[in-house]
Amino acid sequence: MGTTVKEKTAREKLPAKDVLIKIGNLLIKYNALAILVLLIIVSAIVSSKFLSWRNITTVLLQQVPYLIISMGVMLTIMTAGIDLSVAAVAGCANIFVAMLITQWGFSSVGMLFAAIALTLLLGCVFGALNGFFIGKLRMAPFIISLAMMSVAQGVTYIVSGGAQFRMKDDFPAAEALNWFAAHRDPVIGMPIAVYLIIAVILVFWFVMRFTPFGRLVLAVGSNEAAVRLAGINVTKYKFIVYIISGGLAAAAGVFITGRTALGTPLNAIQSDFALTTVAACVIGGVALEGGKGTVVFTVVGVLILALIQNIMNLAGLASYPQYVVKGAIIILAIFLSKLGTKN
């Protein structure tokens, strides 16, 4: 009875108001998308350079490592976990691949692939350690991955002895990696690395949408106990997501090596990958309590943060205040996305 009364009163309202409410609800539901569109408009107004093809493609290129890492971090958050070791693992991979090429004889183009494979394996090992403690021993993801961050930072300094390694052109492998990270296709001038990351995102989208793995990752995050009692090996899924996260972090580290033509231990302690990718996931609607989120909106989350960074650069804001502004904007964006999930 109560519902029919409600329906009637809803119907009696002005249609215009209804439309507004509907738009409002859509905005709340897809608020990340709305924020992104708003940012694009604001950016275009703030700087005439923003909409230039050069700027757009450069922003995308800069976001390649963030996008790669965010896919793995997204998976861990979906299982109600988190991976805060990604920045350190990426940094460790950066030093590791640079040293393989410049110090340990992986200098030919053919050996580049072996060097990359070994580096990805290193990332997977860090991920597997995370996965073992978090999945198998059921320890808290937050503190385990923070501890793993410290381990990866330590390994970076031990291996490198604190030194930097230039990826000079006299190593063919270094030259090839640098080429890959910077080369643009001759037709529309899009960096080829962007095509690769689009392919990676498509794979994740496909896996999350169509395969049992995607469904079960979300299920584990939604109610781990119920999934375990249904006879499903929860540990396996948790293990896998941390391995993927570690492997992707290492992939990002390899990319940075090519892009900066440098292996430096500073990356392991200085980069903002962990904060930025976790924030991107949350802004994109991946719930920290697990069981919720989509690939597409995680990408939207990364792009939102990228645009904020880009506007600040284009507006000529000095780099130290940028940190403060970025932190404040992350807080604001998460506050806004929280409004969306409440109703």
Next chain:
Amino acid sequence: MQDGQYHVDMVDICKTFGGVKACQNVCLRVKAGEIHALVGENGAGKSTLMKILSGAYLKDSGDIYINGQKANIMNPKDGLDSGISVIYQEFALIGSLTVAENIFIDKLNEKGRLINWKRLREKARNVLESLGFGNIPVNRVVSELSVAHQQVVEICKALARESSVLILDEPTAVLAASEAEQLFKLLKELRAKGVAIVYISHRLEEIFRLCDRVTVMKDGQYVGTYETTGLDEKKLVSLMIGRTLETYFPAREPNIGKTVFKVENICAGKAVKNVSFEVREGEVLGISGLVGAGRTETLRAVFGADPLDSGRVYLDGRQIRIKTPGSAVKHGIGMLPEDRKSHGVLLKMPIRTNITLARLKSFTGHFNIINRKKETAYIDDIVGKLSIRAASIENNVNSLSGGNQQKVAIAKLLAADCRVLILDEPTRGVDVGAKIEIYKIINSLVAQNYAVIMISSEMMEIIGMCDRAVVMRGGSVAGELKREALTEQNLINYSMGVNV
């Protein structure tokens, strides 16, 4: 203006939870110096009504009068200030604090002063002595006391607040028979002191022994209030379930085959000692006993959800090892967990995800893609068979009623293709209609040769549904009852350790 003869007078109380009417125009009138039973099936709304009285829930409409005065109970503090104390099955004691500290937990010191320990202990001793429990040491840490003594401390806590209304929710569920006797004596003394006592219990025999009047609720509605002297057990049961027992439990022709699943000398932790039982094809084996008798603990250990210390498990006569729920399901043993919301279903996930969780592999094709058409066909079929009422299978499970949620949990269990089904309290917290449907589902399962193990706290359910029942007490098997011997008296005797 209210009739002064009632100390507590709840009039036309209504409360809905998102569409579900938990209480509809319910009345409860309790005199001072009376033990008043509140009975009804699980889900009848007893707890909701008591939570409204104590301020844990806010009523939608209706009035509450305490001692003739209209009481505006908005939160638990108002409830306590109105002299209402509830003793739940889960005690609200702080295990690491002493008896004296617990009794006076909300007024350890006088305002602006330090705690006077000597006086506090003395006051606690006085309260305990006034109830005849001077033997409980006030300095003892509460977690070291027996459950029965913890309950006494809870009651003392209520009295120390000068409560005039005492609500007890299934107080004897956690007690041994002799301890229950002591509790009855204590309650009768409190009655003589003029306390109004609301006594919630499923044990009809206790109600006739102890209570003066009884209020019956059913499906959130008020059935009536009766003098216990004018009722008998049969009549009370038919008032509670609104029909006779025969129509409540659908008939089934037992067709029992060979033994499928057998456990021997199961030990697990402190709660399970040397338990053995077996179940046959087409059979419903009941596991009965009081709360805390180790029923759930036994089956969880057998299922691999908790560690098993020792004991053997046989499937089709061959010994098997079950270390995780995953290996149990691989062997064809599935479990419907006791706690539906936290273990049974994924509340925030669609019905689709829930039902096929353990069956996704059978719908995948190339590239490991889930064939949604095939999946939907399977889901539609089982949704029809179990008559799960939902607007769409894409809706989240938390949009369903308790009964339909439980049916989704059953569908999820069946999708795993198990033939030994452990059902832990399969009808807890669902309404009467859904209960009967779940009984029918169980009947159709055994007709298809499934072997069913059903844990239940409701004796009527054990009697009405099971071909055989194992009664547990204190972590061990107290006895086994064949169909003919399944009576309430026998179940009570075994579960409470009365000599038979």
